[in-house]
Structure formats: C-alpha cells, structure tokens
C-alpha cells in the first residue's frame with residue numbers, strides 16, 4: 001500500500017492493517033451531524049486533528065475502509081451524509097481504484 005498522508009505528505013505505514021493509518025473527518029457541532037466540507041482525509045496517527053470545541057471528530061483505522069466491506073462502509077457514509085459525495089468519492093478513488101492500478 002503506497003498512500004501519502006494528507007497532512008505531512010510522507011508515505012503511510014505500508015502494512016495494510018497498521019494502526020498508524022487513519023481516516024478522519026469533522027462535524028460542525030453547531031449543526032448536529034453536519035459534515036465539514038473538505039475535512040475528510042487520510043493521515044498518520046501523529047497527524048490527526050487535535051481536539052476542538054467547534055468540531056466533533058469521526059475517525060477509524062484506515063484498514064476498516066479497505067476491501068469490499070470497507071468500500072461498502074464508505075458508500076454507506078456517503079448515503080448517510082457523514083461526508084460529502086465529492087469528498088467520499090475521492091477517498092474511494094484513492095483507496096480502491098488508484099491503489100489497484
């Protein structure tokens with residue numbers, strides 16, 4: 001797996017099931033369950049969002065979003081508007097299409 005961190009730009013841990021690699025996104029707490037556009041990103045553990053009063057963080061190990069189950073989870077999150085279609089489709093391309101070329 002060769003995917004770069006959206007924060008520091010370095011390669012993520014190449015082990016598929018590494019707990020150093022995360023997918024995360026933010027919700028605006030003034031609008032419950034409303035995503036923050038462009039907040040969805042792939043990062044190292046050390047590069048994750050820090051706690052904030054204004055935003056609620058959702059996250060998961062990157063490996064949760066790999067494979068068929070992971071693709072389904074990403075699609076379900078788009079359907080439930082956990083993040084925007086545009087953001088979600090870009091992550092799907094990075095994890096499920098570009099990576100497999």
Ligand SMILES: [Zn+2]
Pocket residue numbers: 005006007008009010043044046047
């Ligand atoms: Zn990083």
